[in-house]
Amino acid sequence: MIEARSINKVYEDGTEALKDISFSVKRGESCSIIGPSGCGKTTLLFIFSGLLRPTSGEAIINGEPARLPDMKDVALILQDYGLFPWKNVFENVAIGLEIRGIPGKEIKRTVDSLLKSLNLNGFEKYYPKQLSGGMRQRVAFARALALRPGILLMDEPLSSLDALSRENLQNFLLELWIENKITMLLVTHSIEEAVFLGKKIVVLSPRPGRVVKIVKNPDAGSIEYRDKEEFFEKCREVRQSVEAT
């Protein structure tokens, strides 16, 4: 369960990033956040993951204020993947488990099976710069999923990928959500992606980000949705409220 209670964020230099943000995402629900660049989407995810504190208001995760390092149920995937260039694929995926003090044998077992399920086996020794964008993104997913999070926060995870890997990974995320009942919060600036993946779509205004509209999207949750008339109808609806901002 994720809850934003009238969150305001003003940076030290006076930049107003977020204004009176309130919405909630139920356990097992998926929610997309869409808004123009610079409207405070990354700031909002940083607040939910406990990296930043709101200036006023509260970010509540599973009933508690978001505060590191006690955020074991939350995994964050940063914009541009957040991988460490000095760690190879295996080390990048293992790092979260290592920090939590999981024994090496168990780490190896978890990482090996994740890499296999993401088609990354054989690339353990590669460094991020040797991988394509799609592969880097899968490494970032593997790292987040290694922690078996109940809540997954993602900052424009697919925006720098080509159309094909993008659609593949959208399907991957959808299956992940359906099979594991993960609570997902996905920042994107693609309307189609927001509609395909979010049961709920939060539309933000330009900076300072305010909630313009929360669009309900009950039909999301199947691969076939992408080709249905309801999907295109919903995209039109979201586009209208984005353009109205």
Add this chain to the structure above:
Amino acid sequence: MQGSETKRGSYLIAIILIVIFWYILSVVVNSPALPPPNTVLLSLISQARTGLLEHFLISTYRVIYAISLALSLAVPAGLLSHERAIDRFVAPFLYLLYPIPHIVLLPLIILLFGIGDLSKIVLIALIIFFQILVTTRDAARNVSDYYVYSLLSLGANKRDVYRHVIFPACLPKVLTAMRISIGTAIAILFFAESFATTKGLGFIIMDAWSRADYSGLYAGIVSMALLGFILYIILERIEARVCRWV
């Protein structure tokens, strides 16, 4: 492997060219002050039997001790400069003390550490300490918050951040600083060994010089070049191993 073969080849070519150039120069100059390489080689071999190796090892010990000492102080201090509060405290000391030519502190060093080995080591260490500190500090201050956030979001504490982000991110810069420091260390080593000692390559060179034993003098110089070369090779091996990601 093919890479290291061609590398070895190009080192060989460089050595051959230097020797040829040296030989021609010695013929042109035609003075006892520049003996040809074959004479120096013979002197090197005969001296190796009569104690040159011991001097070589003592010089090696002094340089490696000094570099280790400087590294073990400069790297932690430099990395901690990532902390703004610490840097605000450290930076003024750095800017006030760095520009001093530290070699003029020799009398003070001798006063504090005597005229033995330790003061020679401290002198070398002091000078390269600043070189390594300045570079490491710059690198630590420039580590992007992005990586720090990335690690913190996984539940990391401060120690994890230094171990998994700040240290590895700065390591290439530290190794570059070390490369520069090796050259400096050997130059200071020569100076430090030219007084108050009867051991080391610096002593060999000064001693041969005062006796006008020019082939002995060049044997010392060649040994010193060899010492620097070996240190560079070791550093390069380390770099190739730990900086594969760059």
